[in-house]
Amino acid sequence: MIELSDITYGYDGSPLLNGISLDLSPGSFHFLTGPSGAGKTTLLKLCYLDLKPAKGTITVFGAPSEKLGRDAIAKLRRRVGVVHQDCGFLEHLSLRENVAMPLAAAGQDPTQHDAEIDELLAWVGLARRADALPAELSGGEKQRAALARALILSPDVVLADEPTGNVDWEMSLRLLTLLVELNRMGKAILIATHDLNLIRAAKAQVTARVLRLRRGQLDVAGVDL
Amino acid sequence: MNLSQSVLEFLSGDVNAKRIVPPSGFTARLTAFTAAAMAFLAVFALALSLATHRLAERWSGELAQSSTIRISAPLEQREAQTRAVLRILETTPGVATARALPPDEQRALLAPWFGADLPVETLPIPQLVEVVETAQGLDSEGLRLRLSAEAPGAVLDDHTRWRRPLVRAAERLNLLGLGALGLITLTMAAMITLAAGSALAANREVMRVLRLIGARDTFIARAFVRRFTLRALAGSAAGTVIAMACIWALPSVEQAGGFLTGLGFAGAGWLAPLLVPPVAAFVAFWATRFAALRALKDIP
Numbered sequence: 377m378i379e380l381s382d383i384t385y386g387y388d389g390s391p392l393l394n395g396i397s398l399d400l401s402p403g404s405f406h407f408l409t410g411p412s413g414a415g416k417t418t419l420l421k422l423c424y425l426d427l428k429p430a431k432g433t434i435t436v437f438g439a440p441s442e443k444l445g446r447d448a449i450a451k452l453r454r455r456v457g458v459v460h461q462d463c464g465f466l467e468h469l470s471l472r473e474n475v476a477m478p479l480a481a482a483g484q485d486p487t488q489h490d491a492e493i494d495e496l497l498a499w500v501g502l503a504r505r506a507d508a509l510p511a512e513l514s515g516g517e518k519q520r521a522a523l524a525r526a527l528i529l530s531p532d533v534v535l536a537d538e539p540t541g542n543v544d545w546e547m548s549l550r551l552l553t554l555l556v557e558l559n560r561m562g563k564a565i566l567i568a569t570h571d572l573n574l575i576r577a578a579k580a581q582v583t584a585r586v587l588r589l590r591r592g593q594l595d596v597a598g599v600d601l
Numbered sequence: 602m603n604l605s606q607s608v609l610e611f612l613s614g615d616v617n618a619k620r621i622v623p624p625s626g627f628t629a630r631l632t633a634f635t636a637a638a639m640a641f642l643a644v645f646a647l648a649l650s651l652a653t654h655r656l657a658e659r660w661s662g663e664l665a666q667s668s669t670i671r672i673s674a675p676l677e678q679r680e681a682q683t684r685a686v687l688r689i690l691e692t693t694p695g696v697a698t699a700r701a702l703p704p705d706e707q708r709a710l711l712a713p714w715f716g717a718d719l720p721v722e723t724l725p726i727p728q729l730v731e732v733v734e735t736a737q738g739l740d741s742e743g744l745r746l747r748l749s750a751e752a753p754g755a756v757l758d759d760h761t762r763w764r765r766p767l768v769r770a771a772e773r774l775n776l777l778g779l780g781a782l783g784l785i786t787l788t789m790a791a792m793i794t795l796a797a798g799s800a801l802a803a804n805r806e807v808m809r810v811l812r813l814i815g816a817r818d819t820f821i822a823r824a825f826v827r828r829f830t831l832r833a834l835a836g837s838a839a840g841t842v843i844a845m846a847c848i849w850a851l852p853s854v855e856q857a858g859g860f861l862t863g864l865g866f867a868g869a870g871w872l873a874p875l876l877v878p879p880v881a882a883f884v885a886f887w888a889t890r891f892a893a894l895r896a897l898k899d900i901p
Contacts, residue, residue, distance in 0.1 A: 425901065427901065446817070446897075450812065450818075451815065453812075453813065453814065458813060460813070464806075466621060466807055467623070468623040469621075477621070480621075481817075483820075
């Protein structure tokens with residue numbers, strides 16, 4: 377679904393990623409690890425076309441990225457649910473409105489999807505917080521809300537950038553369970569994290585490939601954890 | 602979908618699109634105030650332009666359809682030459698009426714320079730004959746030839762010498778008014794673009810989030826465009842109403858006389874300022890759309 381081939385990317389002339397290749401196929405589950413500043417977030421941004429590579433090819437749902445216009449990129453992003461590290465909510469809208477926003481952006485009427493929104497909020501344990509503003513939510517609630525928003529359009533791929541960065545261990549496990557459930561539904565999952573305990577905890581639930589990003593190179597750190 | 606449906610849909614708005622932009626009091630007030638001020642000035646410029654257009658037409662029309670014959674003859678020949686001139690005019694095609702100005706009217710014409718008691722009958726002052734032409738007009742050159750043959754002291758003045766600079770001045774004032782209107786429109790577009798640019802810069806993160814969740818540029822731009830267009834429409838409507846009230850309150854030509862008091866609208870001309878708010882909204886629509894799409898180009 378998303379394929380990176382021999383990607384090179386850098387900031388201010390110094391390469392951060394060098395010759396990276398990655399294939400996110402349907403039903404795959406990947407962890408992306410590496411030290412801070414290794415380029416995990418950059419690699420995720422390349423996957424959802426927020427950045428353009430200096431070299432190499434990105435193919436999203438069969439379409440080479442260099443041939444995509446802005447409208448086409450917008451449409452493809454509706455098939456990629458992204459949980460951002462900073463969550464990225466519209467602060468003046470309630471949690472419910474934030475979760476529903478991708479529907480509006482896709483030209484759908486959110487009021488026609490009330491049941492789905494309620495179900496999704498209940499699934500991430502935020503049914504009672506639906507009318508709260510983002511500023512009123514805790515770190516863990518924000519992470520779960522970001523996951524709910526990423527899933528509202530039922531995407532084929534879920535990319536999560538440190539989804540457990542602001543939450544306690546219990547909540548981390550709960551979020552992991554949610555992502556595993558999605559994977560069992562056939563979604564491709566890529567989680568960028570430096571939390572090795574989370575990766576170990578996933579072992580009991582899913583077959584995951586662990587990729588390590590170091591010195592601009594991507595290595596397979598372990599298969600079938 | 603026809604145009605009226607599109608306009609109604611735009612005004613009623615996509616409730617989801619219009620909610621995505623956070624309320625912004627300062628830019629809202631700035632846009633509405635700018636639109637109101639520019640609409641106020643636009644209505645005055647329009648009034649100036651229409652008034653000068655009317656003036657040019659009136660001067661052109663009135664002076665074009667009248668001529669004056671000046672008879673400079675010795676006192677004892679003046680009456681005979683006047684009768685001769687009037688006879689010629691009776692048989693001249695294109696002459697509607699002709700009359701010799703009586704001494705009272707000639708005295709009134711000279712009063713501003715020589716006072717009201719001037720004995721015009723005893724002074725060697727030319728006799729004036731007023732000629733009103735038909736719509737077809739008369740052949741000035743032919744009439745001049747006949748006058749020189751039958752009344753040598755008579756000189757035809759068809760007002761061309763006076764009319765041209767007057768009409769030219771009025772036409773230039775008219776152009777000036779139209780130029781001012783264009784300048785006001787451009788200034789309003791620039792001010793709204795700046796206000797929209799400020800709002801867009803303040804909401805860059807909102808636009809970025811929307812792009813990342815799959816919103817197209819037009820969806821994001823529409824929210825800003827709708828808000829600024831409606832603000833410009835409301836502000837310009839207020840400015841237009843105030844300007845029309847001010848112009849309505851100006852003294853009329855009959856009351857005060859003179860050119861400046863003729864500044865205003867006449868008849869159907871009062872409908873012209875009603876075009877200002879839709880034009881302001883149109884300008885705001887495109888100015889904001891341009892600014893929004895340009896700002897979005899920087900966001901992947």
